Amino acid sequence: MSITKHNWTKDEIIAIYNKPMMDLLYEAATIHREKHDPNVVQVSTLLSIKTGGCPEDCGYCPQAARYNTGVEGNDLMSVSQVKAQALRAKSSGSSRVCMGAAWRNVKDGEEFDQVLEMVRTINKLDMEVCCTLGMITENQAQRLAEAGLYAYNHNLDTSEDYYKDVISTRAFEDRLETIENVRKTNVTVCSGGIIGMGESIEDRAGMLVALSTLNPQPESVPINALVAVEGTPMEDEKPVEIWEMIRMVATTRIVMPETQVRLSAGRTNMSREGQAMCFFAGANSIFAGDKLLTTPNPDVHEDMKMFELLGLNPQKPFTKVSQPKTVEAEDSQFAPLGEKPRWSRPGHIIERNLEASIKSKI
DSSP states (O other): OOOSSOOOHHHHHHHHSSSSOOOOOOHHHHHHHHHHHHEEEEEEEEEEEBBBBBBBOOOOOTTBTSSOOOOOOOOOOOOHHHHHHHHHHHHHOOSSSEEEEEOOOOOOOOOHHHHHHHHHHTTTTTOEEEESBBBBBHHHHHHHHHHOOOOOOOOOOOOOOTTTTTTTOOOOHHHHHHHHHTTOOOOOOOEEEEOSSSOHHHHHHHHHHHHHTTTSSEEEEEEEEEOOOOSSSSTTTOOOOHHHHHHHOOOOOOTTTTTTEEEEETTGGGHHHHHHHHHHHTTTEEEEEEETTTOOOOOOOHHHHHHHTOOOOOOTTTTSOOOOOOOOOEEEEEEEEOOOOOOOOOOOOOOOHHHHHHHHHH
């Protein structure tokens, strides 16, 4: 039986990543079968509850206000709109709804109260609820936990070394602090990254070092392939080859055996055969629906056809961790503190991000 290890080194992970493909697949698939049902894959729906207008400069993101990407901004959705989308997702086979808002960080107030009500509403539908809202304080994490949040997503994106070439408006340490704040509650952690941003294999290994040395390791790790969107600084990056995704999924499975490995953005460029290889290598979750926040995603009916072809079954909710209880707003033990945390702003210049920003104004 494989034992969860928390002291992986970059050299060890690179050695795994570079193994002969058949050896890598065999090892990953063996561990996957020890820890998970290989014929069960979770289906999640990602819902953008507030789109566009983000003040950050993440080089991959079409929602950044400083880039001209054609993304139409939308204010925060209503609770009733979110409930309708959640019911639709549930009827299509999803067991989890992930709500994303294009914020730098959560701010106490009416909008956050509205998000908390969305969490309560979806949890009462007996679905897992995940949020990705930017950086959060410990008190905000506690309020989300009270509402019934199952998971909080805050991706590391890449290695600490390469991070400074992707984002200049927030620090890598801020991401780790947000994860630490979530860990002070009963909410599970979802944190992964993106490959195909121009990073090296060493950077991919570095990201896995940062995730795998967390104790406990994240319950969920999304592996995204960059979707290069016109207008972003990374619009000219070449698509990730399927073999790179398979290697990354397999390596993640070996390094984090208990974790739910999520085959996330970039699936529209993957064949059924390629996705099947990723499932064999240890991926056991996908995002369904026609969009992942703002980028294209395979149609849910096509995914269900693929599941039928491969003999896969959608995972039921609360299989890994029991359903959290919902505390109503009037019974909450955690009041809004009106906090103004000093999240860092490194302020260094990333040339390609600056060029894309200037180009958007022409």
